[in-house]
Amino acid sequence: MAPSSFTEEGGEPVARTQPSGQEPVPQRLLSAATRLFAEQGFETTSVQQIVDAAGVTKGAMYHYFGSKDDLLYEIYARVLRVQMSRMEQAADSSESVERRLRAVAADVVVTTVAYLEDTVIFFRSMHLLHADKQAEVRAERRRYHERVRQLIEEGQRAGVFRADRSPELVVDFFFGAVHHLGSWYRRDGPMSGEQVGDQFADLLLDALRA
Amino acid sequence: MAPSSFTEEGGEPVARTQPSGQEPVPQRLLSAATRLFAEQGFETTSVQQIVDAAGVTKGAMYHYFGSKDDLLYEIYARVLRVQMSRMEQAADSSESVERRLRAVAADVVVTTVAYLEDTVIFFRSMHLLHADKQAEVRAERRRYHERVRQLIEEGQRAGVFRADRSPELVVDFFFGAVHHLGSWYRRDGPMSGEQVGDQFADLLLDALRA
Amino acid sequence: MAPSSFTEEGGEPVARTQPSGQEPVPQRLLSAATRLFAEQGFETTSVQQIVDAAGVTKGAMYHYFGSKDDLLYEIYARVLRVQMSRMEQAADSSESVERRLRAVAADVVVTTVAYLEDTVIFFRSMHLLHADKQAEVRAERRRYHERVRQLIEEGQRAGVFRADRSPELVVDFFFGAVHHLGSWYRRDGPMSGEQVGDQFADLLLDALRA
Amino acid sequence: MAPSSFTEEGGEPVARTQPSGQEPVPQRLLSAATRLFAEQGFETTSVQQIVDAAGVTKGAMYHYFGSKDDLLYEIYARVLRVQMSRMEQAADSSESVERRLRAVAADVVVTTVAYLEDTVIFFRSMHLLHADKQAEVRAERRRYHERVRQLIEEGQRAGVFRADRSPELVVDFFFGAVHHLGSWYRRDGPMSGEQVGDQFADLLLDALRA
DNA sequence: TATGAATGAGCGTTCATTCAT
DNA sequence: AATGAATGAACGCTCATTCAT
Known part of the structure; x- marks a missing residue:
């Protein structure tokens, strides 16, 4: 009933009844x-x-919006769409697997910091969503993790990453760290999102390197 | 009005008015x-x-209990006390700094898994506590992080850990991963808390080793 | 603002802006x-x-339509007009008073069954109409009852019907039974509207016969 | 969840916290x-x-009360209990079948008039009850009709009532008239409930008599 | 120690209706 | 003749908390 997307991530802005300068x-x-x-x-x-x-x-x-819940869902869906599309671009590039994983790891930190409020809401409140919407969101998250896990497996097969690490566990480990950024990162603190992304990517790669 | 602790973490069981076999x-x-x-x-x-x-x-x-809030606070306080005391025991032992950090890292995973419900509640709901109680809880968490950071700095001074890592950031990185266990770890899954603790400790140490 | 009648109960169908085949x-x-x-x-x-x-x-x-209420009123008005005109035709015919009352009684059952939904709505929801419209509807109903009562009185004066029955009460008795058809009659049941009308008319006439 | 009965139809009045004189x-x-x-x-x-x-x-x-609906249900249940128990007493007495049916018919009019508000609410609003409660109420009504139908059949077998009447239809006819009392009977009008009961019983019996 | 009736403020949601276009 | 975004008031219901007993 509620449209699935109100964020205009591309596409021409359409004139509405609102005077320009006022968001719809x-x-x-x-x-x-x-x-x-x-x-x-x-x-x-x-x-x-x-x-x-x-x-x-x-x-x-x-x-x-059909409900207060819908607002929450839309917030999730918005950040999920952005992160998914950026991750896929980085993961499917023609770089080496090591550079691709590094790019993905650094980028997810950058976008998480850019959408820090959304991330905070996400992990605090997802359990309050209606069961079916919750399932949708979880499924999308799972696809995301899956793709990153494939990247690690690819590196292991290529001998670039240690083979004695569980790719699944490494993914959970790393994204755990990323998803908790909201509980300590401050925009007005000493580090930019890019800087944290760099360091987090270093930590991940060091733990994986053969 | 409400006592600050009801959990008897050690000490002899005291007979109350309840018939034995019934918890108070x-x-x-x-x-x-x-x-x-x-x-x-x-x-x-x-x-x-x-x-x-x-x-x-x-x-x-x-x-x-003075309020519903008090229940929440008491749940936090209980797990905080347990983790703090176990961590201090490991951090203050006479082992090498590397072994001490490893023990701390592995143990916090084990206790987090043991108190998984509490951890889940903690990160979902802390923001709902009254400001003053929230401050108390945060301060205790900070002390915890502080002690672990000191361990890393000690290792860096000793040349055991790389000096080009920000100890603060590494702590946030690692505990982020730990605190997110609640969103994927399942007690009926393939790994015990000890196994996950082992692997998480490996990942941390690999990323720190000089 | 809203016209008082949209139903074309007779009269030639008038071409409107709607393509033929689509009701207006x-x-x-x-x-x-x-x-x-x-x-x-x-x-x-x-x-x-x-x-x-x-x-x-x-x-x-x-x-x-001026309001949602208007819709309700129009539904009442429509069935009232139909029943009134059919009843008057039967009541004013040249038959014997007994046959005329019988025809009226049987016919009101037939039209009630034909407009069963309208009747159901009528008795459930009339109290929700605005006071003035409610008065209009009641007045029309009263005229209807009045005409039937006259028929009974005519029969009593003629000695065809027992004189020790209150015509008013008999009318209320009989129309009570008719108006309640909606709570038990089923179109897909064993009896047609005509059959029920026959039986109801029998019951009425038996109770009146001198 | 809500108690099934608050009306004390018999049983000693129990002292509550309310001062006597104030209803609970x-x-x-x-x-x-x-x-x-x-x-x-x-x-x-x-x-x-x-x-x-x-x-x-x-x-x-x-x-x-669990809901506004519950209030409605309780109103129905109360009058249903009263009418059912009075009807059974009259139907199971040792009188002749004719006198028993007459007593039942007259009595249901009397109680309907005594509980006129409840009856009005009943037929206007039953469709607004939740489906399961509606089913309960309907089932109880059906049992009531059933018992009266048996009385008619008994009279037909005994040769007291005409055998060419459908007992089912007669029941629907008569109770239709009774259930519609609410739309015309006025307590401040010329007839008492007993008087109307008498007349209605006469009309029913006349239509049935062999 | 413990009960449970009662409070009162607030919640998410619905909906007939209006009106600029 | 028709749209559909927007209003605003009301609705049924929940719930942490209090308090006389």
Whole structure:
């Protein structure tokens, strides 16, 4: 019922009824929700707070989103789409497997930092999603992990990575570290996302190198 | 109003008013809360559900705990105390710094797996605690990280670990991975907590070795 | 604002803007509303459901009908007009009073069965109409009862019907039974509307016969 | 979850926390709901109106009743219990079958008039009950009709009633008339419930007599 | 120690209706 | 003649907490 995507990741911006300079209502709602969910948590944020922050009424929100849950789902779906497409580009490039894994590892840190609020919300609140949407999100995450695991296996077969590491476990180890960035990384701290990405990639590669 | 600890981590079992064979009410409440919070989330679990699961009434719960929040805090405090004390024992032993860090790394995985529900609750719900209790919990976590960081610095000074790694970052990296165990580790899966601890320790040490 | 009648009970079909084969919008709305109100009840049916079922939009509905209430009123008015005109024809014929009452009684059962959904809606939901429209509908019903009562009185004066029956009460008794058809009669059951009409007329006449 | 009966149809009144003279909360809620549902309809009456009329808060209502639906169900169940037990007493007495049917017919009119509000609510709003509760209520009604039909069949076998009447249809006919009392009978009108019962019983018996 | 009736504020959601286009 | 985004008020319901007993 609710459109599956409101974020215009490409495609021409379409003129709506809003004067230019004003973002369309669905995007405003999504931004407000993202900020509030990250600050206060999903359950502690009321729909009233969201619509107030977005400058619309509840009715308008329910015109675009089927439920408060939908807002949460859309936040997940948005960051998932971005990370998936960037990862696939890096993983499928013509570089050496070592460089490709490094690129993937560094990039996922960069995008996680870029979408830090979304990530925080993600891991705190996914369990609050309705079961079916939760399953969709998990499936997409699994595809992501799978692709990275294949990269490690490829490196092991090529003799570039140690063969005595469980690729599955390494993936869980590394993404665990990445997914927890939200609990310590600060944008106003000493390191940029790129710098952290570099270091995390080093740590991963050192642990894998034959 | 509510006592700060009900868990008897050692010390002789004391006879209470309860007939032997029945756990005392506060522990029953804490167990029920832990299970339900892990299964359904903190906000989604009602006080009524908790007292039903513990076989008592609301009045009894409010006799022992000041609020629903207190239950959450007590769950955190309990696992924090256990992990802190075990870590200090390993970190202060007379082994080589490399062996001490390895032991700490492996052990935190083992206890995290042993208290997996608590860990899941911790990272999902800490933001829902009242600010002051949240600060207490964070401070304790920080002390924990601090001690591990010192271990790494000690190894770097001794030339056992590479000096070009940021100890802070490595700690965040490693504990990120550990804290995320709850999102993939299954007790009925193929690996024991000890096995995962071993592998995680390997990965950490490989990334640190000079 | 909304015309008082859209049903063309006789008169030549007039070409509208709709392509032939497609019923005009107001009729489509009325049919959809009748079906949905009977299935789910008036308050439980949303305007959105009605316009979806009719294949139009809300704007179109509010163009033809002033309110959701109007739809309900129009449904009543339609069946009232039909029953009134058929009853008057039978009541004013040149037959004996006994045959005329019998014809009226049997016919009201037949039309009630033919418009069973409308009857169901009528008795469930009339109290939800605005007071003034409700008064109009009640007044029309009263005129109907009145005419039938006159028939009974005519029979009593003629000595065909027992004089010790209250005509008013007999009318209420009989129409009570008729109006309740909706709660047990099934179109796919063993009896046709005509058969039920016959039997009901028998029961009425037996109770009246001198 | 909600107790199945709050009405004390017999049994000693139990002292509660309420000072004598004040009805207990569940009864007050049921009375208020009955009055308001009959006046305004079920869907048009808000829970807030009910609790205001009963002088309690929403929380109190939901302490005793699982839902607004439950209130409706309890109203039905109450009148159903009364009518069923009175009918069985009359139907199982040692009188002649004719007198027994007459007693049943007259009595159901009397109780319907005594519980006129409940009856009005019943036939207007039953379709709004949840499916399973609706089924329970229908089943009970069916048992009631069944018993009365047996009485008619008994009379037919005994040769007291005409054998060419369908007992099923006669039951539907008569109870239709009874169930519609709510749409015309007025307590402040010229006839008592007993008088109407007498006349209705006459009409039924006349139509059945061999 | 413990009960459980009662509170009261707040929640997510619905929906008939309006109106600029 | 028709669209559909947006409103705004109300709704049924939940729940942590209190308190007389």
